[in-house]
Amino acid sequence: MTTIIPSPELIASFTDIVGPGNALTAPTEIAPYLVESRGLYRGTTSLVLRPGSVEEVSQIMKLASQTRTPIVPQGGNTGHVAGGVPREGKTDVVLSLERLNRIRDIDPVGNVIVADAGCILADIQKAADDIDRLFPLSLGSEGSARIGGNLSTNAGGTAVLAYGNMRQLCLGLEVVLPTGEIWDGLRRLKKDNTGYDLRDLFIGAEGTLGVITGAVLKLFPKPRGHQVAFAGVKSVEDALALFERASSLCGPALTGFELMPRLGIEFTTRHIHGVRDPLETAHPWYALIDISTPDSAESAERMVESLLETGIADGFIENAVIAQNDAQRKALWHMRESMSPAQKPEGGSIKHDVSVPVSSIPAFMAEADAIVTKAVPGARICAFGHVGDGNIHYNISQPVDADTQAFLGRWREVNAIVHAIVLKYNGSISAEHGIGQLKRDELAAIRSPIEIGLMQRIKHAFDPAGIMNPDKVLRQD
Incomplete structure (x- = not known):
C-alpha cells in the first residue's frame, strides 16, 4: 500500500474539519497519544485529530480515503496490546474519540x-x-x-x-x-x-x-443484595471445586469468582497503600466470591454463609471471611484489582492474557508453572484471574535481583512457551485484551489458513484502501 506523508496542505485540510484547537501537532501535545499503557510500544505521528461530532469523523474518513491516509482510532488508550497507538516510523494520523462523550x-x-x-x-x-x-x-x-x-x-x-x-x-x-x-x-x-x-x-x-x-x-x-467473601484454599483444584459448588448453589447470583495466589497477596500488601491480608494465616491460593441477589441483603448473606459452610465442611475451604459492609467489599475487590500494578515494584513482569476451558485450569497451571520455572529459574509466577470464564492473567515476575531488561528481553520466548501450553488445552492466547500489534504475528501462526484468509477478505471488503488501523490484528504488506 502506498501512503502519502501528511503535507502541510493535507494537515491544513484535516484541521479545517475539527478546528485548530483540536488538531494537535506540537510534540508535547501529541506525546500522550503515542505510547500504550505498558510502555512496550511507542509510535509516531505528526497529527492527532479530536473530532467533536460524528459528522466530523465522517469528513475525516472521507478525506483519509481520498488521500490514502492511515487512521488510528483511539479511545482512552488503556489497552495492553498496542492496538490504539500509531505505528513507529509510519504516516499514521491518530483519531481520538475523547470529545465524543455525550x-x-x-x-x-x-x-x-x-x-x-x-x-x-x-x-x-x-x-x-x-x-x-x-x-x-x-x-x-x-x-x-x-x-x-x-x-x-x-x-x-x-x-x-x-x-x-x-x-x-x-x-x-x-x-x-x-x-x-x-x-x-x-x-x-x-x-x-x-x-x-x-x-x-x-x-x-x-x-x-x-x-x-x-x-x-x-x-x-440493580441488585438489592450484594455480598463478597474471601476464602483461603490449599490448591487450584480446591478452588475449582468451590467454584462448581458456588455455581450449583448460587446460580445466576454468582456474579464473580476470582482466583489469586499467595504471591499476589504478598505483592499487594507490600506495595499497595491500605491493602491488608484479610485472613490471619497464609494460604497457597485464595478465592474472591461475589454474590448479587435481586431481592435483599439478607438473601445474599444467607447464600454466602451457606456456601462457606458447605465449602468448609467438604474440605474445599481452609479459612474464610465475609465482608461486613460496603467499604470491606470494596477493599476486597481493590486488592484483586491491584494485583497487576503491584507487580511493577518487583521489577519486570512478562504478562499473558489467556483462557482455557474452566475444567482445564488446574492442569494448565501445573504444566505452565513447571515449564516456565525450568526455563527461567527463580521466576515468580503471579497467576490470577476469572475462574468462571477460564481467563487467567498468567504473569511472571522476574527472579529476585535479576537484570530487568535482560528478563524482559525474553518476553517473546516466554510468551511462546506459555501460549504453546494454552493451545494444547484448546485455549486462547488473548482472552480479553485483543491482538493489536503485540500478538498479531502469533495470531497468524496459530489460526488456520482459511481463518486468516476469511479475516483478510472481511478486512478488504470493508477497507480496500487499507487505511483503518493498519498492521493491527492482521499484517498489511
Missing part, C-alpha cells in the same frame, strides 16, 4: 443507554446508577477507558460470569466506515434476525474495519 439517551423501561463512543466507562456506570440501573462492565481502568475502546476489544472484566462481555452487553452500534459513510445501527432490539449481524463484525475488530462512534448498551436492574 450520553444521548437513557431508557429505564427498555433498560438501555445510548452513548457516544468517547464516554468514559465510569460515567456510563454512574448514569445507570442514577436511574437505579446497573451497567455491569467493570475494569481496573474504568476511570479512563472509553466505551468505543471497550467495544473494539470486546472487553470482559470481572462480571463476565454473570453478564457476558461487551458483545453481550451491546444491542446496536453507529459506525463511520473508511469511506466516510455512516452506518446507523443504533437499534434497541433484543430480537432482530434480519440478515448478517454487522454489529458483531465491528465489536472486537480493534478499529480495523471502521470507527465506532456510538452504541446502544444494555442496562440491568
